[in-house]
Amino acid sequence: MRKLTSYAIESGQIRDLLAKLVDGSTGIQEYKSCFYELGMALSALIWRTQALGDGTRVTLACSSEDADWLSKGILDDLQSRSVHPSLAVFWNLRNDPFDNRQYPVAPIVKSYIESSETTEVLIICKSIISTSCVVRTNLTYLIEKINPSRIFIASPVLMGNAIESLKNEFPKAISEKFSFLYFAEDNEVNQAGEVIPGIGGSVYQRLGLESGPAKNKYVPEIVKERRTQKAKL
Amino acid sequence: MKKSLRIIRYLDHKLAGGLINQRGNDYELCYAIYQIMKLADKFPAQATLVSLSAQVSAFVDDFYVKNLVAGEIEESYYQLKTSARLSWGKATKIGSLNFDFNTQKNQLLQNKVTFELVLVVAITKVHASLRKKQPASLKRYCTIENFPWAGSMTQQLASVTSFKEIAERLCAFPDADKLVSLVSHFVGAWAMTNRQNVPLDQILQMVRSRGMAFLRPGLHPPLDPTVAGILDAIPGFGYQIVNGYLAWHFSNTDQGYIPHVLGSAEFRNIEAEILLKHPATFTDIETIIS
DSSP, rough: EEEEEEEHHHHHHHHHHHHHHTTTTTTHHHHHHHHHHHHHHHHHHHHHSSOOOTTOEEEEEHHHIIIIIHHHHHHHHHHHHTTOOOOEEEEEEOOOOOTTTSSOOOOOOEEOOOOOOOSEEEEEEEEEEOOOOOHHHHHHHHHHHOOOOOOEOOEEEEEHHHHHHHHSOHHHHHTTTTTOOOOOOOOOTTTTSSSTTTTOOOOOHHHHHOOOOGGGGOHHHHHHHHHHHHHHO | HHHHHHHHHHHHHHHHHHHHHHHHHHHHHHHHHHHHHHHHHGGGGGGGGGEEEESSSSSSSSSEEESSSTTTTEEEEEEEESSOOOOOOOSSSSSSSHHHEEEEEEHHHHHTTTEEEEEEEEEEEHHHHHHHHHGGTTTTTEEEEEEOSSHHHHHHHOOHHHHHHHHHBBBOOOHHHHHHHHHHHHHHHHSSSSSSSSEEHHHHHHHOOOOOBBBOOOSSOOHHHHHHHHTTTTTTTEEEEEEEEEEEEEEETEEEEEESSSSSHHHHHHHHHHHHHHOSSSHHHHHOOO
């Protein structure tokens, strides 16, 4: 049973976007656009509720499959408000070793990380947070290198137990910094491990990306653009 | 009821309880993985001579190691406790720790094998108290170990030094995500077995078969010299062979790892693709090594 947050209940646009993700007939381009729009909406929610100043030093972290749409939406919205985040993109190899779903892993096999030593706010976004394995992995990696005073975990849809489960994986000194920003909470998972209704199935398939290890061959446009910009400096 | 019958009934009850607890007992699982990793580190070349069991038919029953390596203790029995309150009790009281450990000791002395009994406790205060009050009859045969429990495998790696250190000794890289992957592969491999007399070698082979476990290989071939020449010529690209894995970096923003050991079929395929495509820039090599 889906539970919408008050922010989503108030916004017809967010409800429409969530419904389009769930709708299997939504085409790849429209599906991508929905995530971009939801990224903008998450950023607006952050702006409205979290008191960011225009000089706040922010790092935005995401998985490679979220970079060009959800993450780009957040980035563009923040930039329109004069916040210019550093970007961290991770390519994870998500796996249940020997089909043991109790101990999923997502080791990082590639990363693109812009200078972020002075980060005050870390925003970590994900298209959907279910087992929280990928978020946990990338967050653990980053907080070994930077020391943000606030950590925002932003996703359009969360699995009901994701917040507690993620908090339990970190010492209190870290989990106290967490704020969760999302629009819908689901509580069902199908046999394939996909959240129902979630984001309408496998995000890789719906975005037109390869699944499994092959998806890591995808280099997001946003990474290519920012590399080029950096090379010109 | 005769004492011998009461003891048999007690043992049946204890084993049944143990099996039920085993399903949800992350602490026991974590300790088993800790022991497996320690043994894998100590006996990599003799792993066929070491076997492991959980919930054995014994009075000290949570974990059992049979070790046929010359000069090593042949049988090790472990009892695990997470309770905040624990005492030895009387040796004559069925069900007390004192009874279990003494009965086990007496049986093993009759069997004429070299053995050790280990009481593993999660709480430091309990550990200190049990050590202080250890019965004299057990002092030669039983050690009391403090193995803290952090609540999850990830937290265990982050906060229990002994657990992290042994994972680091086996893992190709020290990063938290690689350590978690290695430990979870050991958990998965152990869960695939029936947990009775499992050769250590069987678990090691299973983990080794998965490159993304990042288990340090024993021997591995060098990188193909022609491939090395191609990689060396790519501007801004650097790489290192670290414990049998290739780690790379580009500029000051990009880095990565090929999640396959040098010499594995998957790694050879990547080498073949590099030889075929002869990448000259980072853009060219990036998708091959991703």
